[in-house]
Amino acid sequence: MRKRSNILKNILLPLALVLAVQWFDLRFDLTQDQRYTLDPSTISVLEALDKPLKIDIFLSGKLPTDYLRFQREIQALIQSMEKYTDQLIVEYIDPFEGAPDTAELVAEMNQYGLTPEYVISEQNQAVEQTVVFPWAMVNDGNRTISVPLIEKNLGDNQQTIINRSIGQIEFKFFDAFFKINQEQKKVLAVLTSHDTSEDVKIADLMRSLQSYYQLASFDLKALENDPIKTLENLKRFELLVVSNPRVSFSEQEKYLLDQHLINGGKQLWMVNPVAINRDSLFNIKGSAVAIGNDLNMGNAFFKYGFRLEKNIIKDLYCAPIVLATGAQSQAQYLPIPWPYYPLVAPNDNVIGNGISNLWFKFASTIDTVRSSATKTPLVSSSDFSKSVQTPITIALNEASDKLVPSTFNQPHQTMGILVKGSFSSAFENRIKPVKINQHRDKGKSQMIIFSDGTLAENQVDKGSPLELGYDKWTNNFYGNKRFLNNCIHYLMGNNALLEVRSKAVNMVVLDRELIAKKSNSWRVALLLLPLLILGLFGAIVTRWRKAKYGQ
Template sequence: MNKKKKQIFLMMAFLVLVNIIATQIHYRWDVTNDQRYSISTPTKTLLKNLKKEVEISVFLTGDLPFDFERLSKETLYFLEEINAKKSSITFKFINPQGKEESLINQGLNPSRLTVQEDGKVSESVIFPYAIVSSGKKKALVNLLKSSYFESQDSQIENSIQHLEFAFADAIQKVTAVKRQKIAIIKGNGELEDIYQYDWLKTLGENYLLAPITLDSVNHQPQKTLTELQQFDLAIISKPTEAFTEKEKFVLDQFTINGGKSIWLLDMVHTPKDSLMQNGKVLAYQRDLHLTDYLFNYGVRIKKHLVRDLYAASIPLATGKVGNNPQFDEFLWDYYPLIKSNNKHVISKNIGEVKLEFVNSIDTLNPNIKKTPLLESSALTKTLTVPSYVDLASIAENADIKTYNQGSKLLGVLLEGNFESAYKNRIKPFKNNFISKGTKNKMIVIADGDISTNQISKGQPLELGLDKWNHQYYSNKEFLMNAVNYLLNDDGLIQLRSKKVVLNTINKPKAYQEKLKWQLINLTIPVSILAIFGLIHFYLRKRTLQ
């Protein structure tokens, strides 16, 4: 074998070896500023601990409008990345054309879009979903993240930001074993399950849920406390009946022993059904006997209603078309819309949260750390109760000068070394009393309706969906973040709050300059090839001379 043949053989052997190594080792280098193509640490941990096979079917494919083609490609890039990290996760893109009925039966409701491209308006039907399955378990992923008052560009941007969380959450749902327990407190007129069905159903996908009724505390207080202490978190949703000292003592000792809690409270009774029927209703204080209890943990809920000019709408009948009532929507300052302030991971990068007939919160006790989670706009005023709430006020021109009371605190996170509210008081019953606990967390929100889903034809709707204007609010996202944070499931929140900055195209300018850029993209590559060809021809000719 001469020297030249030996060199060729060694080169071929080297290329084969590199090819074999390349098929075994996967490495990608993400040079984007926001690391949009890099998997976050919580997802890496999830994939590392994954023991099961996972299959992902994506239906956002086919003939798509430009923006949704972009979302589809970003989905593909992300799935290729997690497949490179974990080969037991496989995926496929399925064109939904011809399978529409089957997909709808599986709960995949199509989105009808009005698309404007090249100056033409057309309607497009897409299925922006994926199904994640492992064994018999399945989880539906909505790739198109909805939020209130968004342009299509910002909606796509939010959806791309949401991809990693959506898939990581779904993979966890179909593969994880539930461990942490959540108690849904009953016995004091709390919300019926149907009115918070969607939130509880979503919680049940990651946590073990069970009702705990405090009525039994009168007969078996120690047994009730022992049962409650088996749980990691207690949720108290819109109680309407006063708590007894024994009930408060049970909740107090649950907290001191490390139990987390979320309080969703209405301290003013404003019967919404009566208001819609009669157009006017008396709002009055609701005494739950919780003032002293919450005061100990650094919170006092003021018994008035907050009115905010930045508000959601309320549907009112304004006439009839034939025999059917005609509804119009009016901004209703008793329904504040709360914008995310991005100061805490719970409320970071979420849309507006809708509240109804909300009270404000004062904070006390400097030894407890207090983090605002929900705050009104600066254009507020309050209604002292008892007072009438009248729908006729909608027709009045709002005097902005009267909305001068500044931003109000509506939801707060409490963290610190809590002391018992019964430290220097007579105990309602005997137990192994603990006066001071270790570091703990609690969330108090001065609105019992934040977790309430609407009902349509006797069926609960998704939490955050307004059946009248078909807008989505971020109530469920906020509450899920709150639960994840309290139960130290920080990984999911980090994924949910991941920020990706996308450079969007100026569509009108792109349409106007379409021909210019087509010519540039066509002529420049051909010209470069021609120049290199001429140079190569010239050098070869010169070598042969």
């Protein structure tokens, strides 16, 4: 009887406990930043999945140490997601398995837009280069979304890149699920009249928005003789994007834009308060005159609560400009700091969180004035800046002048703001340029404005648009595209995209130089300390035994 009881207690009960545990999925997130707890928006998207999603993750096989840690974090996230849906089919793929040649594999993956990362590591005084494809692909049977898993900002080292990417894993997959699950896209329009940015120069921004919204062009001059119809057409769009207009707006056009805003339409403006002939600046002459750029919108902007100053901001913290020194075969192209190109960190808010530095060019100060709407600064210059009044001559040879920090003595200056709340019409208590039905003097809306008309413009190489924020002359990447995407998501009411992206994940960064410096002493300590503790414990036990049993 006792033998049966022992079998029951020692074998059957533990076995039953092990089997019972398999039916329960108990996980506790004890991290301070709740890293493994999904955002409610992510949970809602997962629970709404009504068809299988195939997820291929190209992080498998031989990986560098940092990427192995990255892989484990992705696996933990996938496990958290599978708790809320059974529609995910996940496969980890080693892209090099069966690949005869690395160069051929890289070329093939590039055709699908999956660019590699080249990781340089030092092992045993030897330098080793590893090719990694940190990408995932999400497929619902009808369309495929490529998911870049790596998130990096200008100046990040390898460890910082991995830590930043770990913090953005949830957003990357949420973004892909959001794109696939959209049943109906909201519509936004881009102003094409008034000599705004050329199509090829805003092509990359428009391409990045196509997965989220329906895009349309809008010509404010198309029906000049029928302003009522023009306003009706304009009201169809939830957002109007105005990029770098160079032709002033007539009173009638300004009135139509005003009524679009007052009736709840959102607007995103990128304008140059100061006009500079950049062709003259970057040709043989090497100089240009900066003068005020009158778009006939000043009184309307003032009514909304802000004013664009006719000045140019110079910042000690700036992006470089590449200039040639020497002649013919002795010519060298050198990056030189150019204070007219402020390098701006977005302010800490839901739009700017986690975004790399922005690249502004010849920006101006935005002052706020009293109005019923609330104003929130989005981007500002550094505390080592100054403004110069126009008209002024700007010459490229200024780049050779030594920058004197003491002359950059003005505090930060606003270059982009969000205006939201109750707006008063710019034509309140004024004679209207055209009679329309249901004129409104007040209304609630939102507007974002930047004092750099080229903020959304990408560079062009051989007639093809490059990625927005990429400078082909210095090979630097800036955060313009992600920041403007966030601005548009905010104005279009897609706050879930911003909330998931701004989720704070605090990763502890090890000081590798300190580790390398003290690694030998730590090895010795870890070897000897357990022996000392064991010896001390043995001595205490021996003394206790002698005291107790010695008599």
